[in-house]
Amino acid sequence: QVQLQESGPGLVKPSQTLSLTCTVSGDSITSNFFYWSWLRQPAGKALELIGHVYTSGSTNYNSSFKGRVTIFLDASRNQFSLRLSSVTAADTARYYCARDGSALYGMDVWGQGTTVIVSS
Amino acid sequence: EILLTQSPATLSLSPGERVTLSCRASQSIDSYLAWYQHKPGQAPRLLIYDTSNRATGIPARFSGSGSGTDFTLTISSLEPEDFAIYYCQQRNYWPYTFAQGTKLEI
Numbered sequence: 001q002v003q004l005q006e007s008g009p010g011l012v013k014p015s016q017t018l019s020l021t022c023t024v025s026g027d028s029i030t031s032n033f034f035y036w037s038w039l040r041q042p043a044g045k046a047l048e049l050i051g052h053v054y055t056s057g058s059t060n061y062n063s064s065f066k067g068r069v070t071i072f073l074d075a076s077r078n079q080f081s082l083r084l085s086s087v088t089a090a091d092t093a094r095y096y097c098a099r100d101g102s103a104l105y106g107m108d109v110w111g112q113g114t115t116v117i118v119s120s
Numbered sequence: 121e122i123l124l125t126q127s128p129a130t131l132s133l134s135p136g137e138r139v140t141l142s143c144r145a146s147q148s149i150d151s152y153l154a155w156y157q158h159k160p161g162q163a164p165r166l167l168i169y170d171t172s173n174r175a176t177g178i179p180a181r182f183s184g185s186g187s188g189t190d191f192t193l194t195i196s197s198l199e200p201e202d203f204a205i206y207y208c209q210q211r212n213y214w215p216y217t218f219a220q221g222t223k224l225e226i
Contacts, residue, residue: 004163047164047207047218062215064121096164103211104170106154110163 002026004097004111012091012118018084022097022111023077030055030075035100037107038071038082040093048093052100053080087118122146122210124219132225135198141222143191143208152212155184155193158221159204167206168193198224 008020022036029036037052051061053071061069070083084091094115098107123146133139143153155168166175168184171191181196195202205221 046220047209049215049217051215060214064215098164101169103152106166106169106175106209106211107156107164108166108175110165112161112163 002099002109004099004109006095006097006111006114008114008116010115010117012087012116013120014088014118015086018082018087018091018116018118020082020095020097020114020116021074021079022081023079024099025078027099027109029073029078029080035060036071036073036080037098037100039096039098040091041096041113042090042093045093047096050082050084089118092116092118121215122149122213122217124208124210124217126206126208126219126222128222129220130223130225133198134226135200137198139195139198139224141193141206141208143186143193143219145189145191145210148188149210149212151187152210153184153186153191154209154211155182156207156209157202157204158207164207200226 003025005023012018035052038050041047051071053059068085073080094113096113097111099109100107125144127142151171153171156164158164172184183194203224205223207218207221209218
C-alpha cells in the first residue's frame, strides 16, 4: 500500500523559504511513471496545484507562483520536496503531497496534509 | 486558467437518498475531469477519473458523467460514510484546477 507523509516546519517567517518534504512508502519515486505533486489549500479556499516533479526529475510549476517554487526528488531517501521562497501571509495554508498519473487519470494517493502558518 | 464551479456549496441530505453534484468548467475540458472525496483530517480520495471511471476500490454507488463543460457526480444511495466534501478537478489544461467543493452534510 502506497503512503505519503508530509513533514516540515509549521511556522515560517515572512520573506523566508518554506521547505516541506514528502516521504513515500510502498512505491519508488523513480521506478514508475508518476508525477509527484504538491498542492495547498488556504482556509476557505479551493485546492491549488503548486507543481509536480516527474520520475525523471523534470518539473512543471503553476505560473501563479512566479518563480518562487522548486520541487525536486531525493531518490536515495524516496522523498520529494517543496521549496517556496519569499513567503507572505498569503502562503498560509494546508499543504498536501500527492501521487499523480496521466492527465486522463487523477491523484490517486495523497498525504494527510500539513498546516503551514506564515507569521513573524 | 480554467475556472471550475461546483453547485450547490452545501447539501443537507439523509442516508439512503440519491444525490447529484454539479461541476461546470469555464471552457471545454473534453473528458479530463476527476472527482475527489475529502473528510476533515484525512487525505483526499480519488473517486472518479476521466469523467466516468471509478478509481480502484470505489463503490458502484458512485458514478460520473458529462463532457465538455458540464459534469456530474451521482451517489445513488448515500451511506453514512459518504458525508464529506467533494471536489472536481480539470486535467485538460495546466495548471490543473479544482472547484471550491460541495459539502454533503447530514
